[in-house]
Amino acid sequence: MSLELVGLCVDVAGRRVVTDVDLTVPDGHVVGLLGPNGSGKSTLLKTLYRVNRPSAGRVLVDGTDLLALPPRQAARRIAVIAQESSVEFDFTVLEMVLIGRTPHKRVFDRDDHTDLAAARHAIDRVGCAHLADRSFNTLSGGEKQRVLIARAIAQDADHLILDEPTNHLDIRYQVEVLELVAGLGVTVLAALHDLSLAALFCDSVHLLAQGRLIAGGPPAQVITTDLVRRAYGAEVLIVDHPETGTPHLIPRRARR
Numbered sequence: 025m026s027l028e029l030v031g032l033c034v035d036v037a038g039r040r041v042v043t044d045v046d047l048t049v050p051d052g053h054v055v056g057l058l059g060p061n062g063s064g065k066s067t068l069l070k071t072l073y074r075v076n077r078p079s080a081g082r083v084l085v086d087g088t089d090l091l092a093l094p095p096r097q098a099a100r101r102i103a104v105i106a107q108e109s110s111v112e113f114d115f116t117v118l119e120m121v122l123i124g125r126t127p128h129k130r131v132f133d134r135d136d137h138t139d140l141a142a143a144r145h146a147i148d149r150v151g152c153a154h155l156a157d158r159s160f161n162t163l164s165g166g167e168k169q170r171v172l173i174a175r176a177i178a179q180d181a182d183h184l185i186l187d188e189p190t191n192h193l194d195i196r197y198q199v200e201v202l203e204l205v206a207g208l209g210v211t212v213l214a215a216l217h218d219l220s221l222a223a224l225f226c227d228s229v230h231l232l233a234q235g236r237l238i239a240g241g242p243p244a245q246v247i248t249t250d251l252v253r254r255a256y257g258a259e260v261l262i263v264d265h266p267e268t269g270t271p272h273l274i275p276r277r278a279r280r
């Protein structure tokens with residue numbers, strides 16, 4: 025169940041945005057993709073869910089070329105929670121989660137007992153049973169993220185890709201969502217902005233700067249004052265989390 029990017033390059037609008045990325049997400053690990061705004065995180069992740077085609081390099085799922093798989097088969101291997109989380113149609117929560125079952129059905133198949141049971145189980149697992157009949161678009165940001173995680177659970181893929189899953193969430197939901205994701209037991213690659221939270225939840229992290237990986241490894245090796253300065257141009261203090269020992273960032277004011 026590993027995910028491997030080998031020499032991955034991605035061009036967007038005639039410009040190379042991701043250059044020569046080698047990155048492995050081992051079976052069952054939670055791996056963070058870090059990097060400043062515009063460093064190429066989303067562009068890279070979009071090659072994994074086939075919105076972008078690599079200009080060079082390969083994406084391997086358990087050694088199989090992801091792009092060679094038919095879309096339905098690829099969707100059984102990789103579930104995605106992208107950044108945009110509103111939908112044009114007024115789907116209920118249950119209907120949203122049932123969309124996750126699509127790769128397991130033929131085109132005109134209706135939802136059967138198995139699909140409904142899988143969707144209800146997934147909704148229960150993220151603690152959203154009370155929201156099953158609510159319109160998805162009326163949910164709060166944190167509730168929406170939980171429902172999208174439920175959809176990924178119902179999809180029953182063994183890999184999960186997330187693009188900034190904690191964006192716009194308050195501290196409670198940030199922790200809840202990452203706790204939920206880390207507890208799923210699937211292989212996870214997540215773009216994350218909060219480096220302290222990334223350190224708390226990721227087995228390893230990779231740092232992108234201007235489309236190139238400049239560091240990768242356990243959080244304590246990558247989230248250092250030097251690398252944060254180099255990648256983000258930011259001056260921070262880093263202390264050890266008192267409970268976990270993981271790096272915790274303290275922002276500094278430019279002028280005191």
Ligand SMILES: Nc1ncnc2c1ncn2[C@@H]1O[C@H](COP(=O)(O)OP(=O)(O)OP(=O)(O)O)[C@@H](O)[C@H]1O
Pocket residue numbers: 036037041059060061062063064065066067068
């Ligand atoms: N469709 C596009 N057309 C033109 N430029 C693009 C397109 N998509 C991405 N880019 C550019 O590629 C670069 C990387 O963008 P990307 O969204 O991958 O960065 P990111 O690391 O995900 O940023 P953020 O943290 O702000 O979401 C940026 O300079 C962006 O403007």
